[in-house]
Amino acid sequence: MRLLFMIMLLFPTLAQATVAPSERMGDHALDSRAQALYQQVRCVVCEGQSIAGSNAEMASALRALIRQKLKAGQTDQEILSFLQSRYGPEVLMKPPLTPATVLLWFMPVLALAAGFLITLRLYKSRAS
Amino acid sequence: MNKRLLDLLPLIFFAALFLLSAVVIFSGLDRKPAPPVAATAPEPMPVFAIEGLSNESIKGPALVNVFASWCLPCKAEHPVITDLARNYRVYGIAFMDAPDNLERFLEELGNPYTSIGHDIDGIAGSIWAVRGVPTTFVINDSGQIIYRHDAPLTPANATHLREILKAAS
Numbered sequence: 356m357r358l359l360f361m362i363m364l365l366f367p368t369l370a371q372a373t374v375a376p377s378e379r380m381g382d383h384a385l386d387s388r389a390q391a392l393y394q395q396v397r398c399v400v401c402e403g404q405s406i407a408g409s410n411a412e413m414a415s416a417l418r419a420l421i422r423q424k425l426k427a428g429q430t431d432q433e434i435l436s437f438l439q440s441r442y443g444p445e446v447l448m449k450p451p452l453t454p455a456t457v458l459l460w461f462m463p464v465l466a467l468a469a470g471f472l473i474t475l476r477l478y479k480s481r482a483s
Numbered sequence: 484m485n486k487r488l489l490d491l492l493p494l495i496f497f498a499a500l501f502l503l504s505a506v507v508i509f510s511g512l513d514r515k516p517a518p519p520v521a522a523t524a525p526e527p528m529p530v531f532a533i534e535g536l537s538n539e540s541i542k543g544p545a546l547v548n549v550f551a552s553w554c555l556p557c558k559a560e561h562p563v564i565t566d567l568a569r570n571y572r573v574y575g576i577a578f579m580d581a582p583d584n585l586e587r588f589l590e591e592l593g594n595p596y597t598s599i600g601h602d603i604d605g606i607a608g609s610i611w612a613v614r615g616v617p618t619t620f621v622i623n624d625s626g627q628i629i630y631r632h633d634a635p636l637t638p639a640n641a642t643h644l645r646e647i648l649k650a651a652s
Contacts, residue, residue: 399614416605441612473493480489
């Protein structure tokens with residue numbers, strides 16, 4: 356029992372991932388697609404949180420909109436494109452790759468490569 | 484000489500990164516936040532249909548006011564909406580509101596709305612891309628959104644909206 360409790364403590368976020376009964380559509384495939392979409396959409400009134408785990412009214416409204424579009428047979432991409440057309444690219448948790456966001460996407464890789472090169476050269480110069 | 488330069492390279496790299504971040508942050512601090520009242524490039528009204536209201540039933544020039552009985556700032560702007568409704572059509576979208584509460588709200592404060600859409604689950608509000616309530620849109624005579632106001636309306640805002648509505652008629 357204690358072991359089970361300790362294992363459960365390792366996964367505190369799983370509790371948030373469950374869907375409220377009132378938000379279930381009664382179709383397992385649609386529900387899991389909805390859940391995946393919620394994770395990709397930013398809550399527009401809460402900083403740095405997806406609509407999946409937010410209790411804000413706006414988040415609940417966006418979840419309802421996503422469910423309506425899923426039931427209407429729209430694809431995931433159609434739904435995400437619609438949200439982006441209404442709220443702008445910042446509504447997506449992962450901003451799309453555009454000229455304005457190139458640095459955002461590749462700066463970590465560039466910094467890592469620069470650090471690696473510097474270390475390598477220092478190491479070589481010490482060794483010689 | 485070459486070795487000393489190499490030793491300094493990480494320092495130079497991080498100093499440059501630090502300076503770049505400082506410049507970005509301080510230029511950001513100087514920038515004023517976007518005003519809540521914003522002119523938008525005219526865009527067609529979004530397609531929506533809820534009980535009591537659809538995009539086809541909205542006839543411009545008009546205002547579309549997204550509000551809720553549970554929202555205190557909406558209560559505060561209600562006299563301004565009532566005043567604007569004397570001269571212009573004001574359509575209401577009751578955002579995530581229980582019908583009973585909405586009815587009580589309108590009984591208490593009066594109903595200035597030409598018609599009200601019941602957006603119980605908030606879908607219409609998100610189609611209109613609101614970020615909260617109250618939000619007010621100005622619609623011109625060809626049914627396009629020409630202005631949005633993401634905050635409660637004050638009498639000063641109302642004067643401004645009247646000018647825009649007059650120009651849009």
